[in-house]
Amino acid sequence: MQTEVLLDRFLTGLAPLDPVAVWAHGSLAGGDYQEGRSDLDLIAVLPSLTPRTVWGLAKAHARLRAEPLSGKLHCTYLTPSADPGRRHLTWAYEELFKRPVTAVTSRELHSFGRVLLGEPPADLLPPVSDRELTDFIVRDQRDFWRPALGNAPLWTRDVWVDGGLLTFARASVTLREGRLISKREALGLLPGLGAPVEVVEDIRRRRYGEPGPAVENRAALTRGYLGPAIDELVAAYG
Template identity: 90%
Template sequence: MQTDVLLDRFLADLAPLAPVAVWAHGSLAGGDYQEGRSDLDLIAVLDRLGPRTVWRLAKLHARLRAEPLSGQLHCTYLTPAADMGRRHLTWAHEELFKRPVTPVTRRELHSFGRVLLGKPPPDLLPPVSDRELTDFVCRDLRDFWRPALGNAPLWTRDVWVDLGLLTFARASVTLREGRLVSKREALELLPGLGAPMEVVEDIRRRRYGWPGPPVENRAALTRGYLGPAIDELVAAYD
C-alpha cells in the first residue's frame, strides 16, 4: 500500500530527531481508512521543539511532497510535558501552523490510538474526562458548525456536506453514550437520526466509490436538517 510506504518514509526521516513516540488516530487507527480519500492523522512527540527543530520539520515535509498521498499526511508535534490547553505545531494542508489537540483526539488516542513508534498515548497524554469531552463536543457544534450553516456557499462543497453530517452523527453518539464511533458507523446511524436519505446515499457513493448521480439540492437538504438537529442536541446536553 502507498500508505505504508509513506509512513515508513516519514518515520525514517523523523528518526534523526529521536521521537519519543508517534501515534495514529482518526480513520487510520479506527478501522475506516480509505486509501486516497482519508487523511493520515498523526501525533509525534519530540523532546524539544525549538526553532532549529521546526526548521528541520519543515524541510522534512517538503521532501515528502514527492511521495504519493503526502498531501493527506497531517501531523501535530508535541513535547512530553505539553500543555493540552495550548495550540501545537502542526503540518497539514501543505503548511506548518498551530492548532490544539482536541479532547476528541485525545480520547481517540487513549481508546484506540495506533502506536507507530515508542511509548503508548496513556504514558504521555492526560486522560479526558466525560465532562471535558461533552463540553467540547457541545461547544464545537454550537460555536463552529451551527454558525457555519449560515454560509450557504460552503455547503456546495463535498467536504462540508460529508463532515457536517458525519460529525453530527458522531457527536450524537458521544453525547448520548459516551463513546466514539468511526465515520462508517456514523454513516449507518444517520438515517435513524432523521438525516435526508438522498444525501446519506450521496456521501456513501462518494466515500466508498459507488456509482450514482449527485444530489442537486443536497446543500439545502443538509442545512435544513442540521440546523434544528444541532439545536436540539446541544440543548439537551449543554
Template identity: 85%
Template sequence: MQTDVLLDRFLAALTPLDPVAVWAHGSLAGGDYQEGRSDLDLIAVLPSITPRTVWRLAKLHARLRAEPLSGQLHCTYLTPSADMDGRHLTWAHEELFKRPVTAVTRRELHAFGRVLHGKPPAELLPPVPDRELTDFVVRDQRDFWRPAVDNAPLWSRDVWVDLGLLTFARASVTLREGRLISKCEALELLPGLGAPVAVVEDIRARRYGDAVATVEDRAALTRSYLGPAIDELVAAYG
C-alpha cells in the same frame, strides 16, 4: 499499500529528531481508513521543539511532497510536557501552523490510538474526563458547526456536506452514550437520526465507491436538517 510506504518514509525521516512516540488517530487508527480518500492523522512527540526543530520539520515535509498521498499526511508535534490546553505545531494542508489537540483526538488516542513508534499514549497523555469530552463536543456543534450552517456558500462543497452530517452523528452518540464511533458507523446511524436519506446515500457512494455527487439539492437538504438538529442536541446537552 502506498500508505505504508509513506508512513515508513516519514518515520525514517523523523528518526534524527529522536521521537519519543508517533501515534495514528482518526480513520487510520479506527478501522475506517480509505486509501487516497482519508487523511493520515498523526501525532509525534519530540524531546523538544526549538526554532531549529521547526526548520528541520519544514524541510522534512517538503521532501515528502513527491510521495503519493503526502498531501493527506497531517501531523501535530508535541513535547512530553506539552500543555494540552495550548496550540501545537502542526503540518497539514501543505504548511506549518499551530492548532489544538482536541479532547476528541486525545480520547481517540487513549481508546484506539495506533502506536507507530515508541511509547503508547497512556504513558504520555493525561486521560480525558467525560465532562471535558462532553463540553468540547457541545462547543464544537454550537460554536463552529451551527454558525457554519448559516453560511450557505460553504455547503456547495462535498467536504462540508460530508463532515457536517458525519460529525453531527458522531457528536450525538458521544453525548448520548459517552463513546466514540467511526465515520462508517455514523453513516449507518444518520437515517435513524432523521438525516435526508438521499444525501446519506450520496455520501456513501462517494466515500466507499467511485460515484460523484448526484443529489443536486444536497446543500439545501443538509442545511435544513442540520440547523434544527444541532439546536436540539445543544439544548439537550449544553
C-alpha cells in the same frame, strides 16, 4: 500499499529529530481507513520544538511531497510536558500552522490509538474525563458547526457536507452513549437521526467508491437538516 510507504518515509524523515512517540488516530487507527480518501491523522511527540526543529520538520514534510498521498498526511507536534489543549505546531493541508489536540482526539488516542513509534499515549497524554469530552463536543457543535451553516458557499464542497453530517452523528452517539464511533457507523445511523437519505447515500458513494448520481441540492438539504438538529442536541446536553 501507498499508505505504509508514506508512513515509513515520514518516520524516516523524523528520525534525526529523535521522536519520543508517533501515534495515529482517526480512521487509520479506528479501522475505517480508505486509502486515497481518508486523511492520515497523526500526533508526534518530540523532545523539544526549537526553531531548528521546526525548520527540520518543514524540510521533512517538503521531501514527502512527491508521495501520492502526502497531501492527506496531517501531524500535530507536541513535547512530553505540553498541555494538549494549547495550540501546537501542526502540518496539514501542505502548510505549518497551530491548533490544539482536541478532547475527541485525546480520547481516540487513549481508546484505540495506533502506536507507530515509541511510547503509548497513556504514558504521555493526560486522560480525558467524560465531562471534558461532553463539554468539548457541545462547544464544537454550538460554536463551530452551527455558525458555519450561515456561510452557504462552504456547503457546496464535499468536505463540509461530509464533515458536518458525520461529525453530528458521531457527536450524538458520544453524548448519548459515551462511546466513539467510526465514520462508517455514523453513516449507517444518520437516516435514523433524520438526515436526508439522498445526501447520506451521496457521502457513502464518494467515501466507498460506489457509482451513482450526485445530489444537486445537497447543500440546502444538509443545512436545512443540521440547523435544527444541532440546536436540539445543544439544548439537550449543553
